[in-house]
Amino acid sequence: MSSLAVPAPIDRVFRFYQTTVGKKAIMAVTGVVLFAFILGHLAGNLQVFEGQAKFDNYAIFLRSLPAALWSARIVLLVCVTLHIVTTVQLALLGKSARAVSYVKKDNAAASYASRTMYWSGPIVGAFIVYHLAQFTFLLTGPVMEGHPYDNVVLSFQQWPISVFYIIAMVLLGMHLSHGVWSMFQSLGITSPTRSPFIKSAARLIAIVITLGFLSIPIAVLAGFVTTSGAR
Amino acid sequence: MNLTLHVWRQKNAAAKGGMTRYEAKDVSPDMSFLEMLDVVNEGLIAKGEEPIAFEHDCREGICGSCGFMINGVAHGPQRGTTVCQLHMRHYRDGDVLFLEPWRATAFPVIKDLVVDRRPFDRIIAAGGYISASTGSARDGNTILVPKQAADKAMDAAACIGCGACVAACPNAAAALFTGAKITHLNILPQGAPERYSRARSMVGQMNAEGFGQCTNIGLCEAVCPKEIKLEVINKMNRDYLVGVLA
Numbered sequence: 346m347s348s349l350a351v352p353a354p355i356d357r358v359f360r361f362y363q364t365t366v367g368k369k370a371i372m373a374v375t376g377v378v379l380f381a382f383i384l385g386h387l388a389g390n391l392q393v394f395e396g397q398a399k400f401d402n403y404a405i406f407l408r409s410l411p412a413a414l415w416s417a418r419i420v421l422l423v424c425v426t427l428h429i430v431t432t433v434q435l436a437l438l439g440k441s442a443r444a445v446s447y448v449k450k451d452n453a454a455a456s457y458a459s460r461t462m463y464w465s466g467p468i469v470g471a472f473i474v475y476h477l478a479q480f481t482f483l484l485t486g487p488v489m490e491g492h493p494y495d496n497v498v499l500s501f502q503q504w505p506i507s508v509f510y511i512i513a514m515v516l517l518g519m520h521l522s523h524g525v526w527s528m529f530q531s532l533g534i535t536s537p538t539r540s541p542f543i544k545s546a547a548r549l550i551a552i553v554i555t556l557g558f559l560s561i562p563i564a565v566l567a568g569f570v571t572t573s574g575a576r
Numbered sequence: 577m578n579l580t581l582h583v584w585r586q587k588n589a590a591a592k593g594g595m596t597r598y599e600a601k602d603v604s605p606d607m608s609f610l611e612m613l614d615v616v617n618e619g620l621i622a623k624g625e626e627p628i629a630f631e632h633d634c635r636e637g638i639c640g641s642c643g644f645m646i647n648g649v650a651h652g653p654q655r656g657t658t659v660c661q662l663h664m665r666h667y668r669d670g671d672v673l674f675l676e677p678w679r680a681t682a683f684p685v686i687k688d689l690v691v692d693r694r695p696f697d698r699i700i701a702a703g704g705y706i707s708a709s710t711g712s713a714r715d716g717n718t719i720l721v722p723k724q725a726a727d728k729a730m731d732a733a734a735c736i737g738c739g740a741c742v743a744a745c746p747n748a749a750a751a752l753f754t755g756a757k758i759t760h761l762n763i764l765p766q767g768a769p770e771r772y773s774r775a776r777s778m779v780g781q782m783n784a785e786g787f788g789q790c791t792n793i794g795l796c797e798a799v800c801p802k803e804i805k806l807e808v809i810n811k812m813n814r815d816y817l818v819g820v821l822a
């Protein structure tokens with residue numbers, strides 16, 4: 346070991362990315378960024394309960410800061426891309442590491458959410474594409490330029506849209522209930538005393554986030570949030 | 577009691593294997609699982625058939641030689657127990673048991689339930705030691721070891737290298753094993769000076785052997801006969817990341 350040559354910096358980056366530990370660290374860091382976005386996005390969305398003016402003004406405010414908006418979008422795009430590329434590479438590695446499967450395998454000792462990360466992640470990813478197509482690019486659904494509040498309400502009044510959204514948010518919650526704990530572990534910042542706390546906190550925050558997102562389509566379907574008549 | 581066994585039989589590394597059904601008759605609840613297989617094997621030998629190959633040595637849960645899957649769980653249903661220390665009193669008359677070898681591309685089957693675990697030896701060889709000339713034995717207590725560090729190092733050192741962690745992991749990751757070996761040395765004052773290069777070399781070797789990625793789901797921890805905790809993986813990750821990035 347002591348005879349190992351110290352690798353050059355670029356070599357180091359390359360080797361770092363080649364290892365499973367390095368890739369998982371990238372998944373974790375990009376996951377944190379996506380998680381932070383989710384929190385901010387939820388806070389923004391919940392303004393729907395404060396009425397059309399407040400919600401639309403928030404959207405106008407965001408668009409009045411093109412530099413910040415585009416920086417955030419680029420960071421998110423880079424993170425989503427890295428998160429997905431590392432996921433795919435690791436998933437393929439995992440498959441080749443267990444090329445022959447068991448006749449019988451019992452995975453009950455692991456949580457359901459943790460065992461389904463390779464399902465919840467891609468479905469959430471597909472949802473993100475649909476979600477952007479609907480509310481950002483206005484390509485699908487009962488949406489119209491310049492009326493974000495009414496776009497949300499009119500969309501969620503169509504129950505199939507709400508149902509898909511609800512399913513995606515439940516999966517996001519499952520993804521985060523394991524992911525938020527997992528990222529601490531991947532970055533090496535847990536400890537025997539902290540782990541149980543981190544695990545519970547991750548579950549709790551995942552539930553809070555899911556309920557937060559779910560409250561919007563449910564409120565619309567229940568007739569609690571209605572269109573403003575502005576469009 | 578009488579049991580039905582479905583056992584993976586494979587002549588050699590190159591042969592194609594398959595599950596074969598056996599009846600284990602008059603099994604005593606006092607037998608260990610391996611003793612039950614010994615009796616089945618005696619029956620097979622008496623009939624002129626090839627006995628079921630499985631690994632074992634100490635039969636007291638300390639050497640790490642034994643191990644296979646019983647109904648999809650490494651070392652069977654008893655937590656913190658190797659298969660040699662698993663007793664038949666945990667089973668009931670009429671139970672149907674599926675016995676399979678550890679499945680990992682890095683651990684090819686040699687015969688029946690026996691797999692090649694030399695990748696673990698190579699991971700140890702990559703850094704599972706302290707490269708200081710030791711000379712003659714030191715006087716006791718010349719290197720002070722904090723009690724907490726000694727306890728943690730001892731917990732990690734309990735790993736017997738059986739491979740159950742790899743077998744249980746859906747990605748056939750060797751993170752619990754490698755993490756235990758890294759933690760065991762990195763936490764002690766004697767091992768700490770080389771902790772970063774050790775983490776780098778051992779992680780590098782673990783990957784070179786073709787083990788999968790850790791997804792922190794904890795199936796390894798659940799089956800480990802020595803109840804090694806997931807935190808050893810955390811320690812491996814930390815020492816690797818600090819060593820590479822700092």
Ligand code: HEM
Pocket residue numbers: 369370372373374376377379380383428429432435462463464465466467468469470471520521523524525527528529531532789790791792
């Ligand atoms: C809002 C979107 C997302 C957030 C907030 C998020 C967050 C996270 C976090 C925090 C982790 C834990 C990382 C670690 O174990 O160190 C994780 C893991 C994972 N993510 Fe995501 N993720 C998102 C979207 C996606 C997408 C679109 C995919 C689809 C490819 C995906 C696939 C995965 C997989 C498979 C894992 C488990 C990887 C492993 O444990 O090795 N995620 N995610």
Ligand code: FES
Pocket residue numbers: 631632633634635636637638639640641642643658659660661
């Ligand atoms: S034979 Fe030694 S641990 Fe089982």
